[in-house]
Amino acid sequence: MNTDKIRQDIRGLKDGKIFLNNAGSSLMPSVVVDSMIDYLELEEQMGGYEVANRNSEVLEEFYSETAKLINAKPHNIAFATSATEAFAKALSSIIFKENDVIITTADDYISNQITFISLQKKLNVKIIRMKNLPDNELDLDDLEKLIKEHHPRLVAVTHIPTNSGLIQDVEGVGKLCKQYDILYLVDACQSVGQMVVDVQKINCDFLTATGRKFMRGPRGTGFLYVSDKALKENYAPLLLDMRGADWTAPDDYILFDTAKRFEHWEISYASLAGFTQALKYANTIGMHEIEKYNASLSQTLRNNLQSSGFRVWDLGKHLSSIITFTGPEGDLDAIQKVLNDNSVFFSVTYKNSALIDFTRKNIHGIVRLSPHYFNTLEEIENVSAMLKESLA
Template sequence: MSDVLDVEQLRSETPGCKAGAHFNHSGASLPSRQTLETIWDYLREEAADGPMETATRAGERLEAVRADAGSLIGASPGEVAFMGSGSTAWGAAFAALPPLAAGDRILVGRQEWGGNLATMQAAARRAGALIEVIPVREDGSVDAAALASMMDERVRLVSLTWLPANGGLINDAAAVGRVARAAGVPYFIDAGQALGQVPIDVAALGCDVLKAAGRKFLRGPRGTALLYVRREFLSELTPSYLDVSSGPIVDGKVEIRDDARRFEASENSPALLLGLGAAIREARSLGIEAVRDRIASLASTLRDNLRSIPKVTVRDLGSQLSGIVSFTVEGIAPTQVRAALSERGIAIGANGVPYTPLDMAARGLDQIARASVSHLNTMSEIALLSEAVADIARRT
């Protein structure tokens, strides 16, 4: 395993590492002390000097966060908006698309996140539009060639969850982008599990919109998210609501901003955004490639360990794999596995059908246990988790 990262130093700077073995980074990871202190320091200043006054002084620092966020994903600052959650970000962009009409088609990946899918289904139902699933390849990943054969003049959107929530698959998002761009169809990427785990270059992906929460592998605070909107695509989007920041009235006329901040509200949390900025700077200083390589190595070891345990089935799909390791234990519900591990000081997740309804239904799964690996994890923690799962399986 690469020793590019000083993992022990990083763990010493992360208070949560002392609380137990954390394998729920795809739910929410552990922020560094620097990120936490950035938030706390701002809140103390806000309490002493007043919230509005402190925010005014922090203006340049907040714009630096926007620039850093853009650099992290290969975007310009004007293509980045800050939102309170990934769901809010995706929903705001989707609601800004031209209204659907009867017979319109939306093409989605089989692993589409349930929140996005619910939003699309509700809109399609109102309009009489159709949602169709892009076929998958033999390894379970999205089939870009099949997508190309589905394109026609009725397709209004292609939507893909890049790294699905229910397993280790990494879809070929760039291949989908090439198809969508050639057809002139808007392309949305849900990069919730990608941000901070794998390198992101929005130009190479060919997407028009990309969203991701800050709390996952990036290790930012909850209540923060990025929304990228390609500058040339902005004119095709009409926000569903405006305020004095995104669309002020000037001389009696509404002037909608000409950048991605047309999706931002004037009210936000500067403390959380500055904390997000600290997390972004840390990720960039480490190098996302080094983070990706360490996560891949640790996750591969965990999968091998789990596959060797009787009654345990690894449920991951794909040829290219992320740090999200999904599995089931025969005779025990994933939520019970999670609870049993929690009693041993090991945190994992457990996902049901609502998270990825199309894929779970296609594979006949109702729940999976989800152990998501970070560069902060160690081989001793991998062994601890593996041994604990083996003990739980023996007791069933």
Template sequence: MDIERIREETPGTRTAVHLNAAGSALTARPVLDAVVGHLTLESEIGGYDAAGQVDDRLEEGYTIAGRLVGAAPDEIAFTESATRAWDQAFYAVPFKPGDRVLTTTSEYSSSVLAYLQSARRHGTSVEVVPDDGNGTIDLEALERELARGGVRLVSLNHMPTHDGLINPVAEVGALARAHGALFLLDACQSVGQLPIDVDALNVDLLSATGRKFLRGPRGTGFLYVRRSVLPQLEPQVVDLRSADLTGPDGFALRPDARRFESWERSVAGQLGLVKAAEYALDLGLDAIAERVQALAARLRTALADLPGVTVRDRGLHQSGIVTFTHAQHSAHTLVERLAAAGVVAKVSEQTYRYDEGVAPRARVRASVHYYNTEEELDRTVDVLASLL
């Protein structure tokens, strides 16, 4: 991996040590050019004609996004965010009274709100599978709950945003499939950071964002829907992109995953997302994962040597998300002082519903990406050492 070239193509690396890939990673110049170039074209000829000129590229985008996760082009839908992709999938599940939804202790608050609304609306029950000793979902407990029957959906995140663990997704998916439950994966932190194969992971539905490790524009995302489960899923909202009128009293949904798309969308943003996906694929997802995990491991080791610092990451397998606290200084104070020294990290407040017993709730989150350097991580630790 040519880090010097990558950093040259990433203007944000010149102004600060950026350790916030889990929030919003730095955009590469080719992605920026794709977005700005199309906006310029729209200003010259109008949005409709501009979209018409890039029809072939938009169509190619389904193949490129599919390659990111091992999916076919007809199993991909582009959305306005990972949250919108996740919502489209979740709310399309045909829940009935008494259906059970199994989830983890570390779900994002937006997902929890949807679980609770579904319980109120459909009479479903939301049940939390406990963690194992490493902090990831307990597979034995999951299997016991599935064996009880009545589980319509298993829903969890690949990587929580508030610590560095990676859930055992393939094993979860295999158990869900064996018991006839749908499996929805929130992959907003893993797409662009890890190689993903939806078949190997036994995933039925997967949501992803552009702005995090994929390095795409904000306001972009995509949804994967396994072709075999598509017939049982109906979007909560349809328009002329997702369905066709068949007469004065009827309509037909699209036969592919694009039934979850909206007609009105940001074409410039979609082009930027496609370019970001292409950029990641050109670098190689295995190479990206290797570098990200090596940088994160280096940072964890160095942080653990600082007096008073506790690294809070859990899991047997860990991601590029590094979280820590200090015995005397709050996470907010540390992040402010790092920012004053030119290091961008964030406070993770852990706004989740099911992990209330995990403390402290506020941590410093320093999420690395492949464009970071070892020298930047050493500088970050030196800054912290001087502050402490």
């Protein structure tokens, strides 16, 4: 992996910034932006229909590149405008009844939790959260107990929470869901692009991801993986359109065979073209190389912050390229000032986005740094030094 070459492919780095907000919205390679501009210029000249027809084979590469990324087949992949849209469509394909149970965790993404609560309010679906072990890992024995007791309609887990570097044991959960034949939905919006994600090892029925984060694609892009099992059992979104089914009689339709049934007919093909280039870019480098490099950067940064006296809030045996921390007394202001003053890009998460986790940790918020494979060890050391100095 040639970091110098990778950095040359990013026009957004030429003004001297240190970009460490890849868990929010990363910097796109120039090939991603250029492909979108080229596609829009063609639409300007010929209209969207003609351009899509002429580029149909190129547009289909999205499905093969996504499948390659997560060890699936192209027919298992649907384009989405966001991970949240993909998550909602997967949920809408499940016909919940009153008193059905969803088992999830205390570390799920805020939008997912709000969606579950909405189902609880509207359909009287029950939400149960599995326990964590003392080391913050998922308690799989508790999950198995809950499955036996409640016979859930769905188990849903966020692979990496937005508010923590924790990597949850989605493979362990998948083994139990397969054993007990339970539908399994994984939110991988923070893991896809920063580490290897293999749907065959996870054994999930649905997996959702976004383009804008570690995948380094444009906003307004994402994807949904749908397993062969879910497709054969005719899971499909509640509100279909002609992308999902063939209208065969005045009051009937037949579902299409592939995961494209979860798409809507009208999407931004320029965005899809850009996301495809981002997928190609990651696949060319290789996710194993990206994961190894990211692990080195994040471990260095996490260790530096801890040794300097900051409180690092990433708790668990397996940690990702998301580093969350505060000052020694939980303060955030001084950290934000020094990062802003030195053109370091970061984000802040407050308690309302991680209500259960932050209540448990007794904190009101964290600063989040999320290095990626275009960052250098020198940048990590520079940021570590400036933060250490702020405590002096």
